[in-house]
Amino acid sequence: MSSDWKIGVDIGGTFMDFCALETRTGRVASLKVLTTPDDPGAELVTGLGLLAEREGLDPTAIHRFVHGTTVGINTIIQRKGAKMALVTNAGFEDVIELARLRMPEMYSLFCHRPEPLVPRDLIFGIPVRMRADGRETQAPDLAVLADCVAQAQASGVEGIIIALLHSWRDPTHEMAVKAEINRLAPELFVFGSAEVWPVVREYERTSTAILNGYVHPRVSGYLEALEVRLVDQGVPARALLTKSNGGLMNAVEGRRDCVSMLLSGTASGVIGAAYLARQAGENRVLTLDIGGTSADFALIIDGTPQFGSGELIGEFPLHIPSVSVSSIGIGGGSIASVDGQGVLRVGPESAGSVPGPACYGRGGTRATVTDAMVVCGWLGHSDMAYGQLTIDRDQAWAVVSPLAAQVGRSVEDTAQAILDVAVSEMFVEVEKLASRAGVDPRDFTLMPFGGGGPMLGAFLARDLGLRRVLAPRWPGVVSALGGLVAEMRGDFIRTVYADFSPETLPALTKACLNLAEEGRSWVAAQGHAGAVDLRFSLDMRYAGQSYEIDVPIHPDWLATPERITEAFHAGHRQRYDFDDPKGRLEVVNLRLSAIGLGAPVTFPEAEERSGAWVEGREIPVYVRGERMIPLYDREVFSPGVVFEGPAVVAQSDTTFAIPEGATARVDRYLNIHLTFAE
Numbered sequence: 001m002s003s004d005w006k007i008g009v010d011i012g013g014t015f016m017d018f019c020a021l022e023t024r025t026g027r028v029a030s031l032k033v034l035t036t037p038d039d040p041g042a043e044l045v046t047g048l049g050l051l052a053e054r055e056g057l058d059p060t061a062i063h064r065f066v067h068g069t070t071v072g073i074n075t076i077i078q079r080k081g082a083k084m085a086l087v088t089n090a091g092f093e094d095v096i097e098l099a100r101l102r103m104p105e106m107y108s109l110f111c112h113r114p115e116p117l118v119p120r121d122l123i124f125g126i127p128v129r130m131r132a133d134g135r136e137t138q139a140p141d142l143a144v145l146a147d148c149v150a151q152a153q154a155s156g157v158e159g160i161i162i163a164l165l166h167s168w169r170d171p172t173h174e175m176a177v178k179a180e181i182n183r184l185a186p187e188l189f190v191f192g193s194a195e196v197w198p199v200v201r202e203y204e205r206t207s208t209a210i211l212n213g214y215v216h217p218r219v220s221g222y223l224e225a226l227e228v229r230l231v232d233q234g235v236p237a238r239a240l241l242t243k244s245n246g247g248l249m250n251a252v253e254g255r256r257d258c259v260s261m262l263l264s265g266t267a268s269g270v271i272g273a274a275y276l277a278r279q280a281g282e283n284r285v286l287t288l289d290i291g292g293t294s295a296d297f298a299l300i301i302d303g304t305p306q307f308g309s310g311e312l313i314g315e316f317p318l319h320i321p322s323v324s325v326s327s328i329g330i331g332g333g334s335i336a337s338v339d340g341q342g343v344l345r346v347g348p349e350s351a352g353s354v355p356g357p358a359c360y361g362r363g364g365t366r367a368t369v370t371d372a373m374v375v376c377g378w379l380g381h382s383d384m385a386y387g388q389l390t391i392d393r394d395q396a397w398a399v400v401s402p403l404a405a406q407v408g409r410s411v412e413d414t415a416q417a418i419l420d421v422a423v424s425e426m427f428v429e430v431e432k433l434a435s436r437a438g439v440d441p442r443d444f445t446l447m448p449f450g451g452g453g454p455m456l457g458a459f460l461a462r463d464l465g466l467r468r469v470l471a472p473r474w475p476g477v478v479s480a481l482g483g484l485v486a487e488m489r490g491d492f493i494r495t496v497y498a499d500f501s502p503e504t505l506p507a508l509t510k511a512c513l514n515l516a517e518e519g520r521s522w523v524a525a526q527g528h529a530g531a532v533d534l535r536f537s538l539d540m541r542y543a544g545q546s547y548e549i550d551v552p553i554h555p556d557w558l559a560t561p562e563r564i565t566e567a568f569h570a571g572h573r574q575r576y577d578f579d580d581p582k583g584r585l586e587v588v589n590l591r592l593s594a595i596g597l598g599a600p601v602t603f604p605e606a607e608e609r610s611g612a613w614v615e616g617r618e619i620p621v622y623v624r625g626e627r628m629i630p631l632y633d634r635e636v637f638s639p640g641v642v643f644e645g646p647a648v649v650a651q652s653d654t655t656f657a658i659p660e661g662a663t664a665r666v667d668r669y670l671n672i673h674l675t676f677a678e
Helices: 042-055 071-077 142-154 172-184 202-232 251-256 264-280 369-375 393-407 411-437 453-464 475-485 502-525 555-559 562-576
Strands: 005-011 015-022 027-034 062-068 084-089 123-126 136-138 159-162 189-192 239-242 248-250 284-290 295-301 311-313 316-318 326-328 334-338 344-350 445-449 468-471 488-499 532-542 549-553 585-596 617-622 626-633 642-644 647-650 655-658 662-666 672-676
Touching (some): 005 264, 005 475, 015 475, 027 042, 027 475, 042 202, 062 475, 071 202, 084 142, 123 142, 142 172, 189 202, 202 239, 202 251, 239 264, 248 251, 248 488, 264 445, 264 468, 284 453, 295 411, 326 411, 334 369, 334 393, 334 411, 344 411, 369 411, 369 453, 393 411, 411 453, 411 617, 445 475, 453 468, 453 655, 488 502, 502 555, 502 585, 532 562, 549 562, 555 562
Parallel strands (some): 084 123, 084 159, 159 189, 284 445, 445 468, 626 647
Antiparallel strands (some): 295 326, 311 316, 468 672, 488 585, 532 549, 617 626, 642 662, 647 655, 662 672
């Protein structure tokens, strides 16, 4: 019987990760390949070649290919996006400059607001006006528009964004302006704010459309090249892309809806972690995804990731639904330094994949978190990244030594201090995340993944007071696994902006029917022929409030609106410890998530054997002094194995550092469960 492969691929700052499932046997193959910034996509060809060589993968047998990429977000962070113009209403040219009149750091005297992605001299106002109820009071002045387009062309723009008042109510004006720009300048790409995300509030709608246009040329070019490479390799599957909301879309959609994949890598990691958490029977999980440049945190409650909007992309808020992730600039490649006051700092600057940490032997000359792990002995006792990296301990010592001289401590103590600073930075971020969510982190199990998560995760859990840690079987490729288990998912919105009363129920019912049809059509257009799950929610608030809370509903509840009222009061009470049963309610938005349900992905499991034991060899590790601890090879673990920390568990995609006071147990899926004593 021929093989049938499904492959999830995720690219980060240092590695491209592969997770391949042979569906007939349930066999899983994983791989990491160093990224090639100078030749994007070359690492994909390398990875497929290695999987063919090592695992017998036949590219012509790949019938599902899912890809997560950082091209979009890196374009924004590095400010390498398209030069664009913005067309808006005359008198509203400063919307993106005014934003929400908030300082990035309220109490800092030195903070600054980011430079807009569209400079002020390329923002054009034209005479046009539509009122909030959808009535036209002035049609677009096409003569003025023609002058604006000519100026934009003379400035060398690649595209134009259109954001007009109240287009969430009726996009007619934006559509007319877009048609005229396409006629006048067919070489330019054009996006209207209502076609990107038709939501009330001008700034949020405008900034989201700008982000979409800013990354469009690079994302579109990357996806076209990706599809060509897949065809050249003989892969019959058409590429699917992971989205910021944790779902999937096809590459054709991705070239238009670029903004939906800006957080694809971080989101798919959380989706993969949620799948593994449910599999292991863990309902409340704090995820820790550490790559080369950042540490990302998310909460999984009742086996489900948390969603929100307003996530930061670089310095800019993203106002579309996305998996809620909190990030900090601490990763395996984060550079350690001593500031002018003699204080040891870690991050946010990173060594990236080129040159990378000094211990990789690729030309790095500055100390990183990974180098500190090597100096302390937690790393360096086996090859890394599936044999592609050999750790150079001498190079790690050489780059940490100058810092040790600056702070007046031994090299080992300085390396330990680098790790302590990194963990303390993450500690603060988790505390902030827990405070915003109104939860106690001690009620959660920590799941570390990514190449660096298992290196530092158990130390963070210990400092936070968490008693349990769950290390997946393949921590280094959880984001790629997330692509394998994700489903088609499209998000849709209609702004209602009305009192929640019997008079508005017919309009809400009609909007639900229209969104349902739009959602089903979208899922079908992605190539999904199976069942579709429609999940509705309302953005609601008390009259007089400025912002809303999300209230999940079923369309049938519109026949018994008191159920919706009760759900809103309960949600408000849970979040703010307050509700007003007699208060007047408003509905701002109706939302829909349309999910194309597929066959569940399953992985092999084995029976746990009580008293199973494995032998390790002794290695020296520095923890406030040198001591000998066991090093285990994870490949020989079987279900039921139990051992005590401190210990090191080495595997092809990462290294798991286990501190003293922890007991480790291997479950039937070969996950490692750590438990700290009370």
